[in-house]
Amino acid sequence: MGEAIEQFFASLPARAPAVLRGPIRGRLQLDLTTENRTQHWFLAMAPGSIQVSREQLPADAVFTVSADLFEGLVTGREQGLAAVLRNEATFSGNVALFLVFRRFFPAPPGVRDPRETAREHVRRSG
Template identity: 80%
Template sequence: MGEAIERFFGSLPARAPGVLRGPTRGRLQIDLTTGNRTEHWYVVLAPGAVQVSREQLPADAIFTVSAELFEELVTGRQAGMAAVLRNEATFSGNVVLFLVFRRFFPDPPGVRDPRETAREHVRRPG
């Protein structure tokens, strides 16, 4: 497994307060496949908190993706929802957990929040 994936999972607890502001709770199992091998990660989501584990836990949802594609997701080179829509990744269970979890993925390089662009436009002397 790539170093970027290890860093991504390691960073989740510290980033959770800024990402998980809603009432969503649940356990997400993330299955990373490489050939005929699968590695399991378990992410427990709660308002403002995340716990990451490698131990097997009951899950409310399962996100299955190749380790190669997941590394692209965690580095911003691919988008999570697009991967699911292209059927390059699968999701089952409580879809809200995936929608919340994908907020942890970085934006692709060069992408800007349209709200910030609008604020800059308003601040410009006209």
């Protein structure tokens, strides 16, 4: 597994207070596949916190994706929902968990928040 993936999972607990602000609560299993091998990650999400483990526990939802594609997700080169819609990844269970979890993925390189772009435009025009 790539270093970017390891760093991504290690960063989740510190980033959770900023990302998990709503009333979401549940257990998400991520299955990362490489040829005939699957690595399991288990995420217990609650408002403001996330616990990450490598255990296989009962989950409310399962997201299955190749390790290569997941590396693209954690580096911003790929988009999670687009991968599911292209059938390159599968998702089953509580869809709200996936929709919240994808907020942890970075924006594609070079993408800017449109609100910040508008603020800069106002400053230059003002």
